[in-house]
């Protein structure tokens with residue numbers, strides 16, 4: 113209950129995303145013909161170069177309107193792989209909204225590159241309206257609506273290239289974050305977020321899927337053996353982020369439910385959140401409830417009465433606006449909150465009580481200790497404390513999971529850090 117109230121206060125004052133602007137953004141992106149990663153970068157109207165220049169110009173315009181509150185940065189690296197044997201320069205366009213702490217960041221991202229049936233085809237029209245102009249429009253609209261607000265953390269609005277070639281743009285940003293020593297409090301990947309009619313005409317507009325990992329990509333085998341002893345398969349940073357998003361969107365606040373999909377991504381598939389997970393950053397992927405594979409990665413054609421292609425007419429901008437609102441509320445809350453505690457230690461072997469302790473978090477005014485029996489999916493009890501330890505009496509460590517979050521002066525809550533040895 114308290115969690116929901118805090119989420120409501122963070123979201124209450126935010127403007128509503130504009131379906132008109134997002135439709136216009138997607139139409140503009142489709143208008144570049146193809147945005148294949150290996151497409152032209154010199155043509156002013158066609159190809160990924162023109163699309164990236166347009167995205168950078170959008171961030172610049174948003175930044176001008178808020179007195180320079182968003183700065184544009186473009187980072188690039190040459191990648192080579194089976195899907196680009198001759199190598200290709202992958203460039204990410206970033207809009208950076210500095211917080212009081214320039215080193216702690218929350219990231220919202222989407223990929224601007226598109227493709228058709230043959231992933232090597234860099235010249236055919238590849239509209240990529242839903243995959244993933246929808247995500248790019250979401251990132252831009254979030255920037256427009258959050259610009260001018262002063263948060264504790266820095267917000268990085270990221271537009272990736274090279275997703276279809278091997279998650280290269282996301283790899284570049286994740287490694288850049290690490291090299292710069294950024295403390296990443298959350299990464300929200302939005303990929304295919306703007307349709308409600310899925311394969312076979314089955315419509316689903318009630319929820320959005322939020323994918324998160326259980327087993328942590330960043331833990332090596334010895335660390336996973338320790339994890340096996342502690343439990344916590346359902347409580348890693350990525351899963352904690354998915355649960356926080358579910359809480360933010362609870363009670364129909366955005367007219368869209370969150371489906372906590374307990375997998376890193378769709379079955380056997382991947383996305384731009386994965387390079388962040390590999391480095392131990394909390395990351396999730398938003399994606400629509402029902403995908404339409406006739407629209408994704410298809411040459412534009414009609415075959416035996418079936419229309420193929422990722423075109424704008426198949427999208428639902430009302431739905432995209434709701435996914436955008438959930439992203440904005442999540443960014444606003446986690447950027448307003450302190451960082452999550454670095455670690456939480458629990459002790460209580462051979463005792464009816466559990467000792468909980470954690471290192472102090474800069475900017476935290478208090479902490480929330482949450483716990484539940486090990487057979488429960490969600491936290492069932494919590495207590496707020498101002499110090500950095502507490503004793504849960506008559507709460508045996510053998511049968512309970514414990515986590516701690518940090519709360520800022522304005523009440524915004526961090527993600528929950530799971531307690532272990």
Ligand SMILES: [Zn+2]
Nearest residue numbers: 243244303304
């Ligand atoms: Zn995609």
